[in-house]
Amino acid sequence: SQQGEEDPQALSIQEGENATMNCSYKTSINNLQWYRQNSGRGLVHLILIRSNEREKHSGRLRVTLDTSKKSSSLLITASRAADTASYFCATASGYSTLTFGKGTMLLVSP
Amino acid sequence: GAVVSQHPSRVICKSGTSVKIECRSLDFQATTMFWYRQFPKQSLMLMATSNEGSKATYEQGVEKDKFLINHASLTLSTLTVTSAHPEDSSFYICSARDGAGAGYGYTFGSGTRLTVV
Numbered sequence A: 001s002q003q004g005e006e007d008p009q010a011l012s013i014q015e016g017e018n019a020t021m022n023c024s025y026k027t028s029i030n031n032l033q034w035y036r037q038n039s040g041r042g043l044v045h046l047i048l049i050r051s052n053e054r055e056k057h058s059g060r061l062r063v064t065l066d067t068s069k070k071s072s073s074l075l076i077t078a079s080r081a082a083d084t085a086s087y088f089c090a091t092a093s094g095y096s097t098l099t100f101g102k103g104t105m106l107l108v109s110p
Numbered sequence B: 001g002a003v004v005s006q007h008p009s010r011v012i013c014k015s016g017t018s019v020k021i022e023c024r025s026l027d028f029q030a031t032t033m034f035w036y037r038q039f040p041k042q043s044l045m046l047m048a049t050s051n052e053g054s055k056a057t058y059e060q061g062v063e064k065d066k067f068l069i070n071h072a073s074l075t076l077s078t079l080t081v082t083s084a085h086p087e088d089s090s091f092y093i094c095s096a097r098d099g100a101g102a103g104y105g106y107t108f109g110s111g112t113r114l115t116v117v
Helices: none
Strands: A005-007 A010-014 A019-024 A031-037 A043-050 A055-058 A061-066 A071-076 A085-092 A098-100 A104-109 B004-007 B010-013 B019-025 B032-038 B044-051 B067-073 B076-081 B090-097 B106-108 B112-116
Touching (some): A010 A019, A019 A104, A098 B044, B019 B090, B076 B090
Parallel strands (some): A010 A104
Antiparallel strands (some): B032 B090
C-alpha cells in the first residue's frame, strides 16, 4: 500500500537550476529512502536517511527529514539534463518492506 | 555495489499462457526478495515478499494462484504469471536487500515489461 505523497507530481526546470521535491508519509518509520527511475527502467537507490537523522548529503543531493511533520525533501543542486527521471520516496517501517510514494517526474531542459 | 539481475527485460505472450520472470542477486545472498508491479506513470505497488525456503507473503488483493513465487535459493526468486491476460500487462520489478538493519537500502532489478496480447 502507498503511504507517501510526493509533490510536485511533475517539475520542469532548466539546467543549472535546483530541483526540490517533497514527500509526506503517514506512519512512523525506521528510515526514508529516495530512488530514481529512468523511463522504463528499474530503480536506483539514491540516498537513505534514518529516522534519527535530520539532514544528509550525497554529492549534489541533499535530503532532509522532519519526523514531527512526517515529511522529507530531496534537493538536487545544479541540475543537469541527465537528471531527468522520476523520483520516488519510500519509507521503511520495519526491516522488510518499502512503501513508495507516487513520485515526481523531473524534466531538466538543456 | 550490490547487483540484482532480472530477466527477461521484455516479454510478449499470448493470452492464456504463463510467463516466468527471474530475479537473481549476483554478489550477495538475499533471504528476502520483493516483487513489485508498476503501471504507466504510477508508483510501485508491492505484490509479494518472497522468502527463501518458505511460502511467499502476498499483499492484499494479489492472487497467489495467479502470481506464483518461488524462492528456492538464496540468490534466485522467480515470479510466474499464470494464465496471463491483457490486464496483467505491466512493468514488474524485483528487489532485494543486501544487508540487515535500518541503514541498508534496497537494490532493484532493471524490471520486466510484460505485454499480454
